[in-house]
Amino acid sequence: MAQGGYVVTQPGGAERLEWVASAVGQPGPGQIRLRHDAIGVNYIDIYHRMGLYPLPLPTGIGVEGAGFVEAVGSDVTHLSIGDRVVYAGGQPGAYANVRLIQADRAVRLPEEITSQTAAALFFKGLTAQYLIKSAYQVKAGEWVLLHAAAGGVGIVALQWLKHIGANVIGIVSTEEKAELARAYGASHVIIDKEGNFSGKVREIVPQGVDVVYDSVGKATFTASLDSLRIRGMMVSFGMSSGKIPPIDLSILGAKGSLYFTRCTIAHYMASRTQLEAGAADLFSMIAGGIIKSGPVTNYALKDAPQAHRDLESRRTSGSLLLIP
Ligand SMILES: NC(=O)c1ccc[n+]([C@@H]2O[C@H](COP(=O)([O-])OP(=O)(O)OC[C@H]3O[C@@H](n4cnc5c(N)ncnc54)[C@H](OP(=O)(O)O)[C@@H]3O)[C@@H](O)[C@H]2O)c1
Numbered sequence: 001m002a003q004g005g006y007v008v009t010q011p012g013g014a015e016r017l018e019w020v021a022s023a024v025g026q027p028g029p030g031q032i033r034l035r036h037d038a039i040g041v042n043y044i045d046i047y048h049r050m051g052l053y054p055l056p057l058p059t060g061i062g063v064e065g066a067g068f069v070e071a072v073g074s075d076v077t078h079l080s081i082g083d084r085v086v087y088a089g090g091q092p093g094a095y096a097n098v099r100l101i102q103a104d105r106a107v108r109l110p111e112e113i114t115s116q117t118a119a120a121l122f123f124k125g126l127t128a129q130y131l132i133k134s135a136y137q138v139k140a141g142e143w144v145l146l147h148a149a150a151g152g153v154g155i156v157a158l159q160w161l162k163h164i165g166a167n168v169i170g171i172v173s174t175e176e177k178a179e180l181a182r183a184y185g186a187s188h189v190i191i192d193k194e195g196n197f198s199g200k201v202r203e204i205v206p207q208g209v210d211v212v213y214d215s216v217g218k219a220t221f222t223a224s225l226d227s228l229r230i231r232g233m234m235v236s237f238g239m240s241s242g243k244i245p246p247i248d249l250s251i252l253g254a255k256g257s258l259y260f261t262r263c264t265i266a267h268y269m270a271s272r273t274q275l276e277a278g279a280a281d282l283f284s285m286i287a288g289g290i291i292k293s294g295p296v297t298n299y300a301l302k303d304a305p306q307a308h309r310d311l312e313s314r315r316t317s318g319s320l321l322l323i324p
Pocket residue numbers: 041042043044123124127148149150151152153154171172173174177215216219236237238239240241242263264265266311312313314315316317318
């Protein structure tokens with residue numbers, strides 16, 4: 001494939017991903033030039049493509065990847081040519097064989113972690129890490145409701161929660177995904193596609209769960225609140241079914257003096273110190289065999305539109321990678 005990358009010039013469906021051949025120049029101050037071994041597909045890429053998370057257009061697409069440093073800009077001191085790195089966030093533009101990226105979003109990879117494992121687990125793992133340890137601090141014995149439990153973030157979160165000693169109810173849409181969720185640590189699984197799960201949650205935990213991690217948004221919002229114990233915490237971190245409509249905040253009082261946060265990784269891994277601490281925590285969990293890569297589906301980079309179609313039609317489990 002010639003050097004280049006996918007760009008979006010008009011928001012819309014997967015057909016809006018347009019391959020543009022282009023040469024990548026020398027990195028500027030604070031940048032590195034990276035040759036990707038593997039690029040992670042994140043649901044956020046779909047929000048960017050659709051305009052649900054609006055970006056100035058035209059824009060590159062993709063927020064995570066791993067590969068080799070080909071060139072370093074001035075004042076980059078923590079990375080050298082030939083280093084193997086992984087990154088999360090920064091300017092979208094990962095759907096490319098070679099790209100420039102801010103060096104402060106990249107972390108050197110331990111030798112034992114392959115680029116493919118890193119691209120599959122880094123962004124999703126950092127997300128699980130801050131959700132479970134910072135957005136709400138899950139403790140042993142607590143009850144957790146986790147949506148999309150067999151998805152990319154879901155499979156990492158399940159393993160981390162199991163390690164902490166939490167009881168996890170996973171929600172998935174099919175029996176096949178239910179088996180996966182059980183295999184990676186869910187103590188209970190509910191199969192649901194309609195947002196009718198709160199009654200089933202209360203059959204398992206009559207008082208309600210301590211925390212809900214909801215990446216689905218519009219379709220699950222009300223039932224997620226209805227699944228919480230008094231003074232429980234709703235952590236909303238995505239909207240794969242669409243945006244949550246405006247709400248009257250008094251609903252939180254009426255349903256049990258609930259807490260609500262809508263959080264994003266950009267605010268939890270904002271500084272270099274936070275990114276390095278999150279990465280060190282995740283790498284030690286991978287090295288210790290506590291977090292393993294779940295199912296990974298590889299697509300050729302040119303098949304990024306198909307990867308998007310598969311992800312948004314709920315056909316996938318685990319992580320999706322684009323291979324240049
Ligand atoms: N806030 C943050 O910091 C942050 C960071 C990273 C990712 N995220 C969010 O985390 C979520 C998971 O990301 P991911 O990349 O790992 O994706 P993913 O979970 O692998 O894929 C999305 C899953 O959501 C479920 N889903 C439920 N309703 C859906 C609908 N109407 N349309 C599509 N999918 C639906 C599906 O699982 P079932 O078929 O089992 O229902 C689907 O497989 C996304 O919402 C993403 O935006 C947030």
